[in-house]
Amino acid sequence: MTALHARRWAAHELGGPDVWRLDDHEVPAPGPGEVTIEVRAAGMNPADVKHVAAGTDASRLPVAIGYEVAGVVSAVGPGTRIATGPVEVGDEVLAFRIAGGYATAVTVRASDVFAKPARLGFAEAANLLLAGTTALDMLRAAHVVAGDTILLHGASGAVGVSVLQQARLLGVTVVGTASPGRFDVVGRFGGVPVAHGDGLEERVRDAVPGGLDAALDAAGADEAVDVSLALVADRGRIVTIAAKPRAQRDGFTALAGSNPDSARYRDSVRARLVELAGSGELVVPVARTYALDDARAAAAELMGGHPGGKLALVP
Template sequence: MTRAAVATSYGGPEVIEIVDRDLPEPSDGEVLVEVRAIGVNPFDYKSYSGSFGTDATKLPIALGSEASGIVVAVGGAAVGSGGPIAVGDEVVVSGKNGTYADGILAPARFVFPKPAALDWNVAAGVLAVAGTAYDTLESVGVTSGDTVLVHGAAGGVGSVVAQLALDRGATVIGTARQQNHDALRAFGVEPVEYGDGLIDRVRAAAPHGVDAAIDTVGTDEAVDVSLELLTDRSRLVSTAAFDRASKDGFLTVGGPESMERRRLASPVLLEQAGAGVFEVTVAKTFPLADAGKAHAELQSSHPRGKFVLIP
């Protein structure tokens, strides 16, 4: 038996309820994980908001796609990216629906070794943002010597995009609110303010031009400025501006190819996080029972970093 948070109907955070669910013994190739922490992401509340439709046959909707915990049972030969999985292993689960629970049954392919240097809360929130960040960088081929404009560079995905781009040897210009500029400078990013005059501020910060742009906010401002600065729009990718991308002919991420690329990169990304190549900040933790409250706060002005649920 496990306690799980699910959306029982479509609407706002008030539709989330805590329910009891049976957990069968793991079949061959599956593992049972006792959850220590759960990552919260914007997709979690979008899944029941009506953004993707309101098909009643999909209710109740299991929430969440990432968590950290300890393996408590293994079915047959369960082999993950780090080799055979054993009872007692500290792991990260990513890409498996329904992680808002105190126990998760997951196929071994979604289970990755947790680096000892990462605490439970950070480990639970790493792969959704890092996988997306890696995906964007690969999509536009960021490499050493590039100057990269990152829109939303202080956000969950944007901050990891910036750090991984710097690790590749790129120069990074990052758009952010003034209050986040010092944090970006600490990473090595040149911050610029959103709003009127953005393109002039970017040109001043990158007098030799911009080679690639990564948009994590989806605003017309981000898209328009990027298109004007770039000579090759195939080097613009967005995680959010899907309508503009179909109209203006630049890249987006999030399809099946993206998901597989992120899964394959997950072991390396976890190693990099454990080694301090990039950091993911945990802004706030909530009890699992307060998942609705976490979603409400995540949709409003909130501290920089990830929200995490604790079973």
């Protein structure tokens, strides 16, 4: 097998999406334990932008952008199986914890590749695992169990929507903060919506007079942290993915996929999340797709607030 000509987005200097470049790239032929994927959709996540932002580690440059994709297998290394079993050229798959997903093709470790459930479109499949594994890691770190009542900040975002669905499967009641215009999303996935903003603590107390067992923060605002600290007595059951400085200062847990414990756990639950998506118990709302050439505009929308669902790049 020979190398494959492709195109991919990469950061050659630190900064925002405006400094990214769409490069020509030779995708190596897969060796043992590897497959090449013709990308049909690349999932988009805030981490794609944050990990090459100004002030991060410049020694890693250039950095190919994108951590998850869905597509069709175009080549298989000798004696290779993917995470879900045998694989052949032409199989539809998804992959997560890869590098360089904003591309027309990638060669990746087969252990990071899973058969794509037939009920998932490529854009949905490409956005399943980063948000899904993050959500499950938050529930784990906060020791959430059946019968708990929890507070979830940022409930209508990508991670929040996955938390809502997975908490419902666990038998957990979730009070989710969102803007009033997004209450329908929180309710659709089983949460009790409350508006963020002034007076949040009182509104949460009114919604759960019996009190809270834990709080998960996917928003990062000081308001979210302050209310969590006020309403959850055990700081070991307060978890954030967006307010690390406050966590360090106030003595609660901040999670990141780069943390070795979180990385191991998130890798271990990928197959289970694929199964849930395949059975329809876990869905991925997709707001819109962009052409690969429009990655900068898509990233601007992603980081600009509330796109209303996941975004995907379609080569």
